[in-house]
Amino acid sequence: MAESPRTDPINPTDDTARAQARALIAGAAHAALAVIEADTGHPFVSRIALAQTPDGAPMSLISTLSAHTRALLADPRCALLIGEPGRGDPLAHPRLTLRAAARFADGAEDAALRAHFAALRPKARLYAGFADFRVVVFAPHSAALNGGFARAYALTADDLRGAAG
Amino acid sequence: MAESPRTDPINPTDDTARAQARALIAGAAHAALAVIEADTGHPFVSRIALAQTPDGAPMSLISTLSAHTRALLADPRCALLIGEPGRGDPLAHPRLTLRAAARFADGAEDAALRAHFAALRPKARLYAGFADFRVVVFAPHSAALNGGFARAYALTADDLRGAAG
Numbered sequence: 001m002a003e004s005p006r007t008d009p010i011n012p013t014d015d016t017a018r019a020q021a022r023a024l025i026a027g028a029a030h031a032a033l034a035v036i037e038a039d040t041g042h043p044f045v046s047r048i049a050l051a052q053t054p055d056g057a058p059m060s061l062i063s064t065l066s067a068h069t070r071a072l073l074a075d076p077r078c079a080l081l082i083g084e085p086g087r088g089d090p091l092a093h094p095r096l097t098l099r100a101a102a103r104f105a106d107g108a109e110d111a112a113l114r115a116h117f118a119a120l121r122p123k124a125r126l127y128a129g130f131a132d133f134r135v136v137v138f139a140p141h142s143a144a145l146n147g148g149f150a151r152a153y154a155l156t157a158d159d160l161r162g163a164a165g
Numbered sequence: 166m167a168e169s170p171r172t173d174p175i176n177p178t179d180d181t182a183r184a185q186a187r188a189l190i191a192g193a194a195h196a197a198l199a200v201i202e203a204d205t206g207h208p209f210v211s212r213i214a215l216a217q218t219p220d221g222a223p224m225s226l227i228s229t230l231s232a233h234t235r236a237l238l239a240d241p242r243c244a245l246l247i248g249e250p251g252r253g254d255p256l257a258h259p260r261l262t263l264r265a266a267a268r269f270a271d272g273a274e275d276a277a278l279r280a281h282f283a284a285l286r287p288k289a290r291l292y293a294g295f296a297d298f299r300v301v302v303f304a305p306h307s308a309a310l311n312g313g314f315a316r317a318y319a320l321t322a323d324d325l326r327g328a329a330g
Contacts, residue, residue: 030250030256043199045210047246077206077207078208080210081212083212085195085212099209129166129167130166
């Protein structure tokens with residue numbers, strides 16, 4: 001069986017890759033959120049609505065009754081997959097994995113980000129007033145960009161800065 | 166702030182939920198795969214192409230150069246999110262999380278499943294002949310079905326059986 005022609009699948013990071021990653025973050029209305037379940041240590045993944053804080057950080061409003069929120073309250077380490085698969089080959093469409101730490105907002109920050117999220121994501125108005133939903137802000141510390149076959153990049157938190165525009 | 170009207174968000178499993186989960190598995194051409202990275206213990210999530218084995222198990226063909234394959238070779242515990250977000254509210258569309266163990270095929274099973282996958286997923290013919298791609302078969306042990314707001318179910322492996330039709 002033939003070897004793949006690729007020896008190192010990670011390309012050197014350039015401004016095109018940085019811009020593509022920032023555009024994926026800015027355009028994401030949802031994400032696949034990966035967490036570690038506290039009771040078993042097992043990985044779990046679920047879909048969440050996504051928006052950006054005024055500072056450009058990915059954020060969401062998630063139910064404390066859900067498996068992902070329980071997991072994040074016990075272990076803030078998580079990963080977010082963003083970028084739509086679209087039509088045709090699902091692996092031909094760019095996508096970005098953010099390795100991140102989740103932080104839950106409280107007090108005035110919670111109230112401000114709840115209103116901000118509901119303004120950007122009108123469907124969230126259904127549950128934005130519920131006390132058992134929490135505002136979560138994601139601080140990415142690294143990312144893996146896959147811009148399509150043989151277009152993989154490893155990005156730092158600095159590469160992602162400027163996502164707010 | 167008001168409490169959510171939901172007290173227990175998990176509905177009793179019924180045949181409609183089982184059928185919806187099986188249909189999501191049968192129709193999935195890709196998934197978000199969550200794994201635990203071996204070097205850090207951090208969750209990671211990436212998009213993979215997906216099909217079903219002749220026995221109805223979710224399977225893929227993944228590169229040993231990728232982060233998810235390296236993670237699964239060290240720790241087979243994983244989760245798969247399937248179900249397209251589609252148009253409109255991304256949380257209104259049904260999706261299914263499978264908690265699973267990954268197993269890599271060898272020998273005759275590897276050859277047979279490689280050909281099977283390439284027949285079902287023509288784009289995979291680009292890399293189906295590469296020795297540094299591996300056939301991975303996922304054995305689900307439980308699942309979380311979210312059929313839309315307040316339509317959550319916890320499913321067992323038995324509930325998922327029959328996915329091959």
